[in-house]
Amino acid sequence: MTPRERVEAALSFEGVDFVPVLPPFQGFWAVGVYETKISEIFKDPMRGAEAQLNILNKVPFDGLEVLWDWLAPVEACGCKVHFPDRGNPVTIDRIVKVPEDIDRLSMPDLSKHSRTKNNFEVAHHLKKTLGAERYVYVTLTLPFTLAGELRGVEALMLDILKRPEDVHKLLSFATEVLREYAKFSAEIGVDAIFWCDPTASADLISPRHFKNFVAPYTKAILKKTRDLGLKAFLHICGNTSDRLNVILDLSPDLMSLDTKVDLVVAKDILNKKVPIMGNVSTTDILMKKPIDIIAASKECIRRAGKIGFLLGAGCDIPIDSPIENVKSLCDSTKEI
Template identity: 30%
Template sequence: MDEYTPKERLARALKGESVDRMPAISVTQTGTVEQMEACGAFWPEANEDAEKMATLAEAGHKVIGFEAVRVPFDITAEAEFFGCDIKAGTKEQQPSVVGHIVKSMDDIAKLKDYDISKGRVGVVCEAIRILAEKYGNELPIMGSMLGPFSLAQHMNGDDWFMAIMTDEEFGHALMELTTEFNIAYAKKMVENGADTMVIIDPTASAMLIGDEFYQKFVVPAHKKIADAMRELNVATVLHICGDTTPSLPLMESSGVDAISVDQNVDAATACGMVDKAVIIGNLDPVSALWKKTPEEIQKISQDVLDTGVGLLAPGCGIVSKTPNANLQAMVEAAKSHKY
């Protein structure tokens, strides 16, 4: 079988095509304190400065061995872009959304005129440009964004879960805004060099809102993003937190190329629940990758590989205190696996 560049290998793997071996990647956030110390780019500055963001993303490749570079590291830039209050992060902790801005249809109308180059979403796009200029011919350049349902929840607060059930006009209007933003943001990342797009939509779970509302509000939004990326020949990966096992067919119906499942999902079952989508996962980022030894990680990785996953990866974002050696053990397990 032909050998491929990392860029070719991941592109083929995400389409379910044959490759020489498994790519070694993480579709969720990659930054850790040990990588920051190795490259000199630290949170929170690496969340806000394009050069430092690119440097820390590069450390995932140069220090850990991931065969892709990926930004950003947090999921608050989108909400901050629209004006939500953000609690600043630290070297070890990610920023979080603490204030919401949308309560009415009038609030939504006021947010429709925006400039995608502004704020931290602009910083992410610039970091992608920096990485693409350096690695774009060889490595996959992975862009990631908070998905439209979770962005709507950040903007509306906890009222959002009730709003979609009691005021569908409002719910659809806010989802239309966030979905159009996601598409514009994704296109800008692609314009700057991204060739793979990850949708992180943690609260868009059928376990939280039920199949009916997932079908009504989430599937159409994800499908619009996946369709827009397909027109640009960009693969899409969808990650939703929690046990998404029962809703995997619904998730696949949006047309994404791959689904990242978290540690609460039985990976073997997940592989049998989808038709064409590639299943990615799902080492526990806390109890395994952070807490275990490299030798234990090798064994756990093999157990996950034995389930038939298409790509080995963390089940959620990597914990900032995760040792480099543990991530390197996962990477080596992936690199040594032939389908």
């Protein structure tokens, strides 16, 4: 099977020669491996593409993210963002300082936002270069996480308790913005959008609030993604065990689980409706040895089974993870 066929078969619960491997999020790590500062790839975007191609020569992922700057919408909406030399950009100035600011928000013109334009140019280039053989996807934030960046996560959590209508207004705005990003993604012809919602983790909000403030907007975004002809993948950081029933109802085309989730439990709940992926510890990938990563990967496959399962890290591949450790994810599947 080609890498693409392997991923497509797993997503359809069909048999595979080897369990497919997605990073799932290698973009910023790969830029670091290429000894490039994040600020440099915003000046010279194609260097970011080179970094991903460089990684694929060393680590034969079956698919990969071709757009990794998933917080670009935050800047497009008017927040100030800091780019460290390595790793994810950080929001330093929020556009929604008081709830009244929500009414002053306006839809950004994405065609004029250079970071967004550059990101999609790079993604398009990678899709053209790799897409015939490998599965390619863009990574974007979901409305709840975008709202948290626009307002500040702590303030958003207080608003949920004190001013829920304002939160819904902000989430509706975030959903509209992200629908535009979904359209851009469809135009460049990637296979899927990997929608990420770290702020919707059980570490931050209760299952009740997840149902009220996360699920409806996630559902709208997943539907839009499918209407555009793309697969809609979902990743939520941390422990999602207590909300897997809601996730079953959302029915993403793939659910990426963080390390805290027991794959046996997830498989049991999501059954044959939602393929799952995960969930080798990112700390192990950063700190341990290849032999440990191979053992952890085999254990994931043993727990999840070979059907409807894709192997990968539980979250972003940490900056400075040794290449040999990441490659061990791919090596492990050939030994089973």
